[in-house]
Amino acid sequence: MAHAPAIVTLDALHAFDTVLDARSPAEYALDHIPGAVSAPVLSDDERRIVGTLYKQRGPFEARRLGGVWVARNIAQHVQRLMADKPAAWRPLVYCWRGGQRSGAFVLWLRQIGWAAAQLQGGYKAYRRWVVQQLDALPPRLTWRVLAGPTGSGKTRLLHALAQQGAQVLDLEGLAHHRGSILGAWPDGQPQPSQKAFDSALVDALRRLEPTRPVWVEAESRKIGTVQLPTTLADAIQRAPRVELEVPFAARLALVRQDYAWLGRDPEALAQRLAALRGLHPNDTLQRWQQWARQGRLDELFAELMALHYDPLYRRALPRGVATTVWPLPDVTPATLQATACAWVAAHP
Structure with missing residues (x-):
């Protein structure tokens, strides 16, 4: 040779x-x-x-x-x-x-x-x-955005779509973060450096076929400590969206399940909430921190969703973007799998 x-x-x-x-x-x-x-x-x-x-x-x-x-x-x-x-x-x-x-x-x-x-x-x-690749690759792809307020099951639906053979880009998986003040991963795994995130992102983008749609969650320009490249953030903002509409009780149950691990260290959870200082009245923040220390997670998460995350989501909605509202009765695995099957059939 x-x-x-x-x-x-x-x-x-x-x-x-x-x-x-x-x-x-x-x-x-x-x-x-x-x-x-x-x-x-x-x-x-x-x-x-x-x-x-x-x-x-x-x-x-x-x-x-x-x-x-x-x-x-x-x-x-x-x-x-x-x-x-x-x-x-x-x-x-x-x-x-x-x-x-x-x-x-x-x-x-x-x-x-x-x-x-x-x-x-x-x-x-x-x-x-x-x-160079971060600048060139995102505009070449056809994006479909999963949107919806906290607890709508976007990440689980994204994974269900991948299981059905759809092309997906899991930005939170690459960033090792859910994108909120409580979004750190439960295993304590740190986020990658910005350069490492960029490398992983390019590696993922290069595997996607331009001739098929790519499903991605609606994300802000920053996920924890890492930043999305401008071309990708802009592409996500402009792409057609599917807005998941899920009953509040079902969303709260999902949030309670995904973030139950925060209850292992009540004081650490209370300290995380301190990042909201200045965004909400002091008495509201003190009440949330007290609930965190007392382990009253159902009450805490319900108010965080109603008073913080849902208003924040509504303010961030892009204007003039094609949006399809998709009601879901719940976010059980069966419902998400059935939804993923229907979407893949409609968008092969």
Whole structure:
């Protein structure tokens, strides 16, 4: 088999068996190419020390020390990560700018006999490409928006649509957040960085077919701490909407189910509600915090929906957008599955 060229562009990304991220663990954690395996040639501490030595004593001393660490770390990766890789294995390696870290790694791998290649421009080139894709991809797709006030079952219906074969974009899933002050995920999983969210979003957008509609929930421009790209937010605002109309009691039952975990730590819930200070009268906020501490979640969620979330939703409704109202008697799995089947039949 002919060896891959030593340096390739992003266009060749999917021609390789494995993508290796040679940057430090902290750089990888902030963002990386989806599916890339972390194989740092310098640890976070080693990278910091080499950088300091470069500034204080010059490039030669920095490279003399860094070279020892790079060689040792690459040897460990070959021994641990690549012990079972066949001779025909084709890895692609990248670092920050496609410089010395990935270059050294590729040299080692090619000396062993693998057809390794280096990503031209490294992560910086990839990041520029992500920004370009975020601008270019959303306008190419045909969007259908699921709308409705809190507790309408939008996320569950989105998942039901996916099960029926519809194209969906789960923004809250990518953001690891439900998009409200109580929207953090119950498992304590933090939100991704903005760059990591962008990467995951581009990866999801590229999998969607422009010839078929894409279902997405109505979202604000910000989901927790991450921001939607302007092109996507604008596309969602302009797209035809299906407005779910669900009885308040059914919505409250769903909210009570989805957010029951907040009752495990009453004081933490009361502190979360402090974010509403200035948006509601002090006595209202104090009452909600007291209910939180007392575990009176039914009363708390009912007033939050009636006095905060529902008015907020109505104020955010876009004007002049084609809207179809879809009444649902409840948000049980059977009802949502039947609705998803009907929609997929109408919008294949």
